Amino acid sequence: MMWNTDDDDDHFQIPPSSSQLSLRKPLRPINGSISHHRPPPRKKPRLSRNPGKENIAPAPEFSSEPCLSSGFYPQGSSSTPDCSLLDSIPSSVDDCSAGDSGEPFCSLAAETEEEDVLVDGKEKGECFKANREGYSGNSMEARLLKSRIRLRFEDGIDEEEDESESELDVLIKLCSEGGECSSSIGKDDDSIQCPLCSMDISGLSEEQRHVHTNNCLDDTQPPEQGSLKKCDKSSFIEESVDDPVQHPQLVNDLSPVIKWVRSLGLAKYEDVFLREEIDWDTLQSLTEEDLLSIGITSLGPRKKIVNALSTLREETFAQSLSTSSSVTERQRERSTNRKASETKKPTANKLITEFFPGQATDGTKIRKLPKEPVTEQSCRRAAVRRNGNNGKSKVVPQWNCVPGTPFRVDAFKYLTRDCCHWFLTHFHLDHYQGLTKSFSHGKIYCSLITAKLVNIKIGIPWERLQVLHLGQKVSIAGVDVTCFDANHCPGSIMIRFEPANGKAVLHTGDFRYSEEMLNYLIGSPISSLVLDTTYCNPQYDFPKQEAVIQFVVESIQAEAFNPKTLFLIGSYTIGKERLFLEVARVLREKIYINPAKLKLLECLGFSKEDMQWFTVKEEESHIHVVPLWTLASFKRLKHIANRYTNRYSLIVAFSPTGWTSGKSKKKSPGRRLQQGTIIRYEVPYSEHSSFTELKEFVQKVSPEVIIPSVNNDGPDSAAAMVSMLLT
DNA sequence: GCGATCAGGT
DNA sequence: CACACCTGATCGC
Numbered sequence: 089m090m091w092n093t094d095d096d097d098d099h100f101q102i103p104p105s106s107s108q109l110s111l112r113k114p115l116r117p118i119n120g121s122i123s124h125h126r127p128p129p130r131k132k133p134r135l136s137r138n139p140g141k142e143n144i145a146p147a148p149e150f151s152s153e154p155c156l157s158s159g160f161y162p163q164g165s166s167s168t169p170d171c172s173l174l175d176s177i178p179s180s181v182d183d184c185s186a187g188d189s190g191e192p193f194c195s196l197a198a199e200t201e202e203e204d205v206l207v208d209g210k211e212k213g214e215c216f217k218a219n220r221e222g223y224s225g226n227s228m229e230a231r232l233l234k235s236r237i238r239l240r241f242e243d244g245i246d247e248e249e250d251e252s253e254s255e256l257d258v259l260i261k262l263c264s265e266g267g268e269c270s271s272s273i274g275k276d277d278d279s280i281q282c283p284l285c286s287m288d289i290s291g292l293s294e295e296q297r298h299v300h301t302n303n304c305l306d307d308t309q310p311p312e313q314g315s316l317k318k319c320d321k322s323s324f325i326e327e328s329v330d331d332p333v334q335h336p337q338l339v340n341d342l343s344p345v346i347k348w349v350r351s352l353g354l355a356k357y358e359d360v361f362l363r364e365e366i367d368w369d370t371l372q373s374l375t376e377e378d379l380l381s382i383g384i385t386s387l388g389p390r391k392k393i394v395n396a397l398s399t400l401r402e403e404t405f406a407q408s409l410s411t412s413s414s415v416t417e418r419q420r421e422r423s424t425n426r427k428a429s430e431t432k433k434p435t436a437n438k439l440i441t442e443f444f445p446g447q448a449t450d451g452t453k454i455r456k457l458p459k460e461p462v463t464e465q466s467c468r469r470a471a472v473r474r475n476g477n478n479g480k481s482k483v484v485p486q487w488n489c490v491p492g493t494p495f496r497v498d499a500f501k502y503l504t505r506d507c508c509h510w511f512l513t514h515f516h517l518d519h520y521q522g523l524t525k526s527f528s529h530g531k532i533y534c535s536l537i538t539a540k541l542v543n544i545k546i547g548i549p550w551e552r553l554q555v556l557h558l559g560q561k562v563s564i565a566g567v568d569v570t571c572f573d574a575n576h577c578p579g580s581i582m583i584r585f586e587p588a589n590g591k592a593v594l595h596t597g598d599f600r601y602s603e604e605m606l607n608y609l610i611g612s613p614i615s616s617l618v619l620d621t622t623y624c625n626p627q628y629d630f631p632k633q634e635a636v637i638q639f640v641v642e643s644i645q646a647e648a649f650n651p652k653t654l655f656l657i658g659s660y661t662i663g664k665e666r667l668f669l670e671v672a673r674v675l676r677e678k679i680y681i682n683p684a685k686l687k688l689l690e691c692l693g694f695s696k697e698d699m700q701w702f703t704v705k706e707e708e709s710h711i712h713v714v715p716l717w718t719l720a721s722f723k724r725l726k727h728i729a730n731r732y733t734n735r736y737s738l739i740v741a742f743s744p745t746g747w748t749s750g751k752s753k754k755k756s757p758g759r760r761l762q763q764g765t766i767i768r769y770e771v772p773y774s775e776h777s778s779f780t781e782l783k784e785f786v787q788k789v790s791p792e793v794i795i796p797s798v799n800n801d802g803p804d805s806a807a808a809m810v811s812m813l814l815t
Numbered sequence: 816g817c818g819a820t821c822a823g824g825t
Numbered sequence: 826c827a828c829a830c831c832t833g834a835t836c837g838c
Binding site for chain 3: 516517518622623627660661663715716717745746774775776798
């Protein structure tokens, strides 16, 4: 353990327990030295809030012996009916992910889901002709670039002159300049023509126009978008119709609503919209309930429409912004463009690609390495969307690179053939994402623990894995490489690279600062520091881990007056082990984890002594480790509680996460929330460095250059973030 | 059918 | 909020 246990500047509440649990190895003595400056949990009121609902027995003596016999566990519970229920509870990460999608508390996503409109960067990339380098137009970088880089089109539209035009503007312009468009776009006269038969339908009511044009469509075209496939340019116009704000003259043309519905590939529902006489304005105000009530009962189409509507509203909003004049026109344009390109694409580009295979979209053609690595709002998040290029983008964020070397760090989303040395700092999804067992791009360098996990969980053969041992300098392709414990999760490392150019690079991966690190680092100057800036903002100032652990321990003691209490501790696939292991040690209680989790823990290098605190026999423990997200809300917790009603009358859950301590919460080691018989503690147990720690770390390492790995939105540039660290 | 990937969610 | 992950849909083999 890297942390010391004598931190004494934090005071926190010791909720009085009816019978103080003895601590075999207290992190801090539980006695009068601890100040009670916060009110203790109110036991009586809590119980009285639900009179009759629960009959919570008076607290028995809380034995400190493991495997309590004092009434915590019904004897022989493994065979009792209520216990069988427990089998279906995802008591660990793997339980939940494996088979609980149907369980109420695991299916919240389904209740709140939004239809995802598939956007294929490659296909979208086929709408424009520009410099072709295969870069996805759907990428975050492309979106941002769009606001800065002027697209150039072969037919002469110079973007330098077109700053005020949105992407859609350009599309329309491109189209109308072609001159072969048959619809009314670009026409100055007042006549309205049927876009299909060119008949003047100005004299018809809108409804009649719908009927007319629909008849035309029905008469002349095969189903779906047949008519649109005829002519590239006219298809753009069809597409553009979904933007009546920008082209109000089109609103009265072929019913935009019908076109829009068809454009979603939902032509089968156009009758519904006609029947309900839904006009463009009404369309935009429809809710999902509305859609359901008018007869769109299938979930998929309904979600698709809901999502497209949301996009539409945003477009409309963006358009209204861009059309209003302002001194900050340029700025606004940028954000509008960005927003439009982000939000428009799902529908717009889907259409375009459906109709025009062979053209390419803006961003795909522009490949430009970002000068500032983190101009993207968040490299990691952006990267997820950057995968138009067969899942791997060629543009690798700077934080994934090691200056002066060809190495990559946590860059499996950006697999390229020009690199054969891939470092993995730790086994968290956002760092190994993109790594599959078919990896064939060279060697993967990581800690032993990470290597085991990569081997077991992903199936990477050992031949591809090169274990780095802590503190041992090795030479890789002429570069000296040394790694150290990053104090993040088990197996996490930070890596020092010493290239021949003499400019050492320290890549922290994700890390939680500890003074011990300095022992390894000081004395070897660092030129570039790739820094985990997850909490690089003064608002993130959380206590040391041991303070939080102690808070949790004491809270468990305080809540344990009721023998029918189930304690839940949130955990990631790996991470937060220190918390529940310490709880077990201090309380001398085994902790339940499921077999899959146990197998995982066995990879983490815990000692035998540590491992004895885990049990896969549920009846042996009333402290369960569960996936963090199952504790995310009271709603989920209630589902868990419902399944345990026979066995437990009180649920106490601990959500350990760093962001608990944002903003006003200062350095509190936790806060207690309660709804009925469910208590939820949010505890700022972080495996990333706090702002204070980052500052200290940077000060001590004193690099020439800092490359942030995460760009928080607050300070809107990497430079601002870095300057905060240095002040 | 299955693994990989993606978008959207918590 | 943002941690690190989940779910469902889609794609390609």
